Amino acid sequence: MAELEVLLQVLFWGLYAGCIYILLATGLNIIFGVMKVVNFAHGEFLMVGAYITATVFFLSGINPYAIIFLSMLALIGIGAVVERLCFRPILGTSKLNEIFLSIGLIYIFTNSAAIIWGDEWQSIKSPYAGITIPIGSLTVPFDYIIIMVVTAAILCALYLFLKKTKTGREMRATSQNRKGAMLVGINVERIDIISFGIGCALAAAAGTLWVVSGQVFNPYMGSIPAVKAFAIIILGGLGSIPGAIVGGLLYGIAENGAAYYVGGIWKDAVSFIILIIVLVIRPTGLFGESGD
Amino acid sequence: MKLTANFTILFLVIVLIAALFAGCAQQAQTPAQPKEIKIGAIVSMTGPNSNIGKSMWQSAFLAADEINANGGIFVKQYNTKIPIALVQGDDESNQKGGQNAATKLITEDKVDILVGGYSSGVTSAYQQTVAEYKVPYIVTGASSPIITHRTDIDTSTVFHHCPTTDAYGKYTTNFIDQVIRPAVNKKFSFPADRPFRLALLYQDTAFGQGVQAAVNETITKNNLNIQLVSQQKFKMSESDFRTPLTVIKAANPDALYVAAAPNEGAQIVPQARRDVGLTTIFLAVENNDAPEYYKGIGQYGEYSIIESRFSPYTAPTGLVTDAQNAFKNNYFTKWGMYPDMMGASTYEGTYIAAKAIENAGTLNKADIRQALVDLRMPQLIEYMKDGTISFSKDFRESQFNHWMEQLYYNSTIGETRPKIVWPDNLKGTDFALPAWYKPGSA
Numbered sequence: 227m228a229e230l231e232v233l234l235q236v237l238f239w240g241l242y243a244g245c246i247y248i249l250l251a252t253g254l255n256i257i258f259g260v261m262k263v264v265n266f267a268h269g270e271f272l273m274v275g276a277y278i279t280a281t282v283f284f285l286s287g288i289n290p291y292a293i294i295f296l297s298m299l300a301l302i303g304i305g306a307v308v309e310r311l312c313f314r315p316i317l318g319t320s321k322l323n324e325i326f327l328s329i330g331l332i333y334i335f336t337n338s339a340a341i342i343w344g345d346e347w348q349s350i351k352s353p354y355a356g357i358t359i360p361i362g363s364l365t366v367p368f369d370y371i372i373i374m375v376v377t378a379a380i381l382c383a384l385y386l387f388l389k390k391t392k393t394g395r396e397m398r399a400t401s402q403n404r405k406g407a408m409l410v411g412i413n414v415e416r417i418d419i420i421s422f423g424i425g426c427a428l429a430a431a432a433g434t435l436w437v438v439s440g441q442v443f444n445p446y447m448g449s450i451p452a453v454k455a456f457a458i459i460i461l462g463g464l465g466s467i468p469g470a471i472v473g474g475l476l477y478g479i480a481e482n483g484a485a486y487y488v489g490g491i492w493k494d495a496v497s498f499i500i501l502i503i504v505l506v507i508r509p510t511g512l513f514g515e516s517g518d
Numbered sequence: 519m520k521l522t523a524n525f526t527i528l529f530l531v532i533v534l535i536a537a538l539f540a541g542c543a544q545q546a547q548t549p550a551q552p553k554e555i556k557i558g559a560i561v562s563m564t565g566p567n568s569n570i571g572k573s574m575w576q577s578a579f580l581a582a583d584e585i586n587a588n589g590g591i592f593v594k595q596y597n598t599k600i601p602i603a604l605v606q607g608d609d610e611s612n613q614k615g616g617q618n619a620a621t622k623l624i625t626e627d628k629v630d631i632l633v634g635g636y637s638s639g640v641t642s643a644y645q646q647t648v649a650e651y652k653v654p655y656i657v658t659g660a661s662s663p664i665i666t667h668r669t670d671i672d673t674s675t676v677f678h679h680c681p682t683t684d685a686y687g688k689y690t691t692n693f694i695d696q697v698i699r700p701a702v703n704k705k706f707s708f709p710a711d712r713p714f715r716l717a718l719l720y721q722d723t724a725f726g727q728g729v730q731a732a733v734n735e736t737i738t739k740n741n742l743n744i745q746l747v748s749q750q751k752f753k754m755s756e757s758d759f760r761t762p763l764t765v766i767k768a769a770n771p772d773a774l775y776v777a778a779a780p781n782e783g784a785q786i787v788p789q790a791r792r793d794v795g796l797t798t799i800f801l802a803v804e805n806n807d808a809p810e811y812y813k814g815i816g817q818y819g820e821y822s823i824i825e826s827r828f829s830p831y832t833a834p835t836g837l838v839t840d841a842q843n844a845f846k847n848n849y850f851t852k853w854g855m856y857p858d859m860m861g862a863s864t865y866e867g868t869y870i871a872a873k874a875i876e877n878a879g880t881l882n883k884a885d886i887r888q889a890l891v892d893l894r895m896p897q898l899i900e901y902m903k904d905g906t907i908s909f910s911k912d913f914r915e916s917q918f919n920h921w922m923e924q925l926y927y928n929s930t931i932g933e934t935r936p937k938i939v940w941p942d943n944l945k946g947t948d949f950a951l952p953a954w955y956k957p958g959s960a
Contacts, residue, residue, distance in 0.1 A: 232768045235794075239760040345568045347781045347810055355792055367793050440792060441757055442785050442814055446565055450755075485761040490752035491722045 231363050236486045237479060242370045242439070244478025245377040246432050250451055251458040251470040252384070253428030259401040259465035260421035263313050264324045267331035269452025271301055271426045274335065275433025276443040277343050280350050283437075289353055291372060294434040298427035305426030306419045314418065332449065339445035347442040355440060373435045380431055381471065384424075388467075397421055401465060454497070461501045463514025472512055476500065551596045554603035555881065557582065557871055558629035559864070560619050560644075562636050565611025566755045566781055569810045570636055573861035574659060576853050578604055578633060580845075581868035583852075591872045594879030602872065605629055609636075613643035620644035624651045630881050631656070631874070633867040636860060637779075638662030638724040639754070646671050654874070654887045658867040659860045661686075661805070662724035666913040675883075677890050678915040679870060679907075680863045681827065683725060683777075686804055687732025689920045690825045693940055694773060695742045697922075697949050698799060698823075702772055702957050713745040715958040717771035719762060719786065721778050722751040729777035729803060747771050747958065752782075759786050763794040770958035773799040780806045780858075784814020791818040797956045799823060807923070808858030812933045819934045820927040821952040827918045828863070828900050830856035832936045834921060834944040842899045866898045870907060890914075924949055 254268045278297045283290045312331065316323040339345075357368040388394035400407040400417045408414050432451075437443060458477050462469025477497050484496035504512060559578045562571030582604040585591065590601035605627045607619030623629045624647060632648065635641040636659030645665070648655050649672040656677045657665050663682040666673050699714040718733060720726035730749060737744050748769035750762035763786070766774060774796065776786050783806045790796040800822040802811070807826045815822070833842045845865060849857045857865070870893065875881065878889040894908045903917035910917070921944045923936035939949040 232764055235764045236761050239758070239764070242760075243758060340564075345564070347569065347784065347814060349784070349788075349814055349816075351816065358795070365795065370793075440785075440788055442781060444566075444568075444781075446568075447757075482758075482761045485752075486765060490750060490756065490759075490762050493753065493756075 228363075232486070234362070234364055235366075236482050238364060238366055238370070240479035240482035241475065242373060242478070243481060244475040245373055246436055246451070247454060247458055247477050248471050248474030249377060249380065249428045249432035249435070250455040251462070251474050252381070252467055253425035253432075254452075254455045255425075255459045255462075255465060255467055255470045256397075256421050256428070257425035258459065259467075260397055261309075261313065261317065261418050262404075263317065264321060264328065265313070265331075266325065266328040266452060266456075267335060267448075268328075268425070268429055268455060269448030269450070270332055270335035270339075271305065271429035271448075272433040272436065272451055273339060273443065273445060273448040274304065275301055275430030276437045276447070277339060277433075278430070279434040279437045280348060280443070281343070283350050290350060290434065290438045291376065294376065294431055297430040297434045301426040301430035302423035305423040308426075309419050309422035313422065314415070317418070336445045336448070343445070345445050347444045349440060349442045350437055352438045352440060369439055373439060376431075376435065380428070384428075384467070393417075393420060454494075457498060457501050459511075461504055461511055463511030466511070466513035469511055469513030551598070552600060552881065555591055555593070555600050555875060556603050556605055556627060556629040557868060558605045558607055558623035558627060558632045558634075559868075560607045560609055560616065560623065560632060560634040560641075561864075562611040562640075563606065563608040565609075565615070567611040567636055567779065570659070570780065570805070570808065570858060570860050571608070571611070573808070573858045574634055574636060574864040575606060577849065577857050577861035577865035578868045580849055580852060581865045581872075584848075585869070585872050591875050593875065593881065595881075602868075604868075607634075609640050609644075611637070611640065613640050616640040616644045617647065620647045624648070624653055629653070630883070631871045631886055633871055634658055634864055635660045635665075637754075638665060638728070641665060642668070642724065645673065645676065648675060649673065652883055652887070654871075654883055654890055656867040656870055656890070658863040659805075660725075662728045663913070663915075664724055664728075666915060673914075675887050676914065677870075677909050678913070679867050679909075680860070680916075681804070681918045681920065682915060683728025684732045685918070686825050686920060687729045687777075688736045690775060690801055690803075690922070691733050691736040691742065691744070692740075693823075693825070693922045694775070694801070695740075695744060697940055698773055699743070701949060701951055705951050706957050708957075711743065713743050715747045715770060715772040715960075716744050717748040717750075717766045717769055717774045718746060719750050719752070719759070719766060719774060719776045719778070721754055721782065723754050726751060726777045729775075733775065752778075754779075756782060757785055759789050760793055763790045763796060766790075767794050767796045770960070771798055772958045773801060775801040777803050778806070780808045780811040780814070784811050787815045787822060788818040797954050798958070799951070799955065801825070804859055804920070807936070808860075809856050810858075812925075812935070815925075816933065817927050819925050821950065821955070822925050822934075823939075823949075824923045824925065824936060825920055826859065826923050826936070827920050828859040829923060829936055830858060832923065832938060832946075834901070834938055834946075836901065836944075837905065838897055838899055838901060845899045862899055866900060866907070869898055870895070921945075922949075 275297045279293045282293045354368045358365045396412045458473040462473030481493045484492045561575045582602040586601045589599035592599045607623040609616035609619045632655040635657040638660040641660035720730045748766045802824045807829045874889040878885040901919035922940040924939045925934035937947045
């Protein structure tokens with residue numbers, strides 16, 4: 227393999243990793259943008275999405291990519307329940323409450339998943355595993371092309387929802403000024419539930435794509451992606467969806483670039499070094515606005 | 519009247535002191551017999567290593583059950599058998615969890631002896647506590663030599679009942695030199711002096727570094743015709759190996775030796791073959807001889823190699839075959855699954871603990887430690903050097919016999935199953951290069 231070919235291949239892996247990060251971070255950013263709550267348990271929604279996908283796949287054998295809709299729907303419901311029962315009662319109180327609540331949720335979701343599905347590592351095999359597509363000098367697995375297309379499609383759908391629907395506009399209004407939104411008659415509590423549900427659904431989509439890419443999963447898988455998602459939304463700018471997209475891609479590419487140039491053990495460190503540099507130069511993140 | 523009262527008080531004080539001294543004397547002569555012997559098992563019941571941790575715990579539990587079914591351990595000091603109470607310490611697959619588990623078992627549960635310990639990084643983190651309380655500890659999972667070689671703390675109570683990275687790193691490198699290299703040269707008509715192109719992918723921990731050091735040292739020390747064309751490392755519990763595998767592929771290796779935990783190894787092989795298109799022979803470290811590894815690698819693992827000393831799915835014919843199969847069957851009956859290699863050594867570790875206590879004839883920790891130093895017991899379910907379990911005088915390490923397995927895909931079960939291919943006295947079939955295999959090139 228020529229040097230350039232290797233670099234392009236590494237870039238491709240970075241784009242794939244970026245897709246998972248983008249979905250997870252965008253969901254987290256929607257929740258934070260609208261409700262201004264810190265949810266460290268966001269990675270656990272990815273984990274639940276992964277398990278729902280795998281369980282339906284094992285039981286029915288239907289194409290795992292089709293299960294993404296079911297997984298997202300299920301997480302909208304779970305997210306709505308979590309918002310109503312857990313986050314709403316503490317909304318507007320100390321940030322410490324949110325932090326400890328979400329840490330509690332991590333344990334509840336992790337242990338529940340371990341009881342329901344067991345804590346063994348699991349994986350599924352995509353129906354397209356083994357199919358490769360030539361792109362220029364590269365030969366890449368078909369699954370990763372689908373993952374990138376699905377991610378782009380979800381982001382487009384989200385964009386249209388936020389721009390073209392009444393609920394989407396209400397979400398943006400609540401995100402920009404919660405009190406103002408209330409004054410013009412927007413039911414912000416309804417918007418909170420919808421936002422939390424959509425945020426969880428995006429995490430579920432990330433979980434489904436994680437699973438179909440052949441990566442193994444177990445109940446403890448959510449914590450590291452969640453930490454990275456937080457770093458991405460800080461990097462991109464709190465509450466900014468374009469920031470989450472650019473930040474996610476940047477993270478995916480930086481991680482894999484670091485693994486290539488300086489070794490795998492620098493993967494996480496390089497991403498956080500980028501975060502520190504961006505925050506020193508632009509404390510609000512790449513796309514953040516002051517006062518966010 | 520006053521005189522009588524003073525006399526009474528004086529009498530009571532004398533009686534009290536006498537009773538106190540009598541009590542002390544009696545205690546010194548015949549200490550109270552404990553209701554149970556506490557064996558602490560430090561295992562990863564939660565976290566990324568929980569599969570292996572459960573196998574270790576369930577194996578220790580099975581051993582304790584079997585011993586208790588015979589009444590327990592005979593302790594000469596009390597002239598009776600005392601049952602084992604196995605106490606679990608979950609290290610949560612991390613160093614802090616390990617420290618908490620060891621501290622609780624030693625200071626609160628007051629265990630008489632410890633077994634278990636997986637991941638050298640985790641185990642070495644709580645060795646200070648073990649040293650401080652001088653608790654005998656039979657390590658059955660963590661394989662870095664530092665466990666008993668380190669000099670920064672006292673390791674004299676620690677006994678290593680699993681092969682070290684030095685041992686199996688050397689063994690695997692010799693297999694590559696003596697079996698894979700000639701097979702590749704023969705199949706592709708390469709000259710006999712062509713250097714074999716080996717790549718390494720290893721966990722950046724004491725375990726992975728130990729394997730890397732052993733491979734490098736074996737090549738250099740024995741002047742082997744093996745060239746290390748790429749040495750990539752990754753952090754513990756990594757799940758995306760595509761970039762280091764791409765770098766390895768670019769180096770054109772003849773084979774890839776992976777030093778990883780089963781949850782990592784089970785992802786490396788599919789990512790290498792399915793995503794990166796690496797058509798080479800993969801060699802795995804013995805801890806991967808576990809059901810979860812076979813399940814994870816699926817068909818992608820066909821023709822790959824595992825260095826082993828205990829497999830859930832095969833056993834060499836010999837003296838311990840029946841005992842090994844009985845252990846597997848009893849384990850399956852009790853837990854509904856097959857044990858892995860770490861389970862096997864922890865099962866033996868529990869029996870070793872029981873034997874040491876019996877030989878010591880007391881629950882005094884220093885005596886139990888000495889009994890472990892002097893221990894010579896027949897091999898149980900794994901093949902030991904000289905057929906005996908004993909610990910070396912220098913670093914208190916037991917000596918195992920190893921073998922190499924090659925995996926063959928079974929379409930009925932959708933997984934690979936191992937066949938022993940080396941050494942000659944144990945093998946069931948010969949090592950084979952698959953049709954899809956492509957050798958490396960400079």
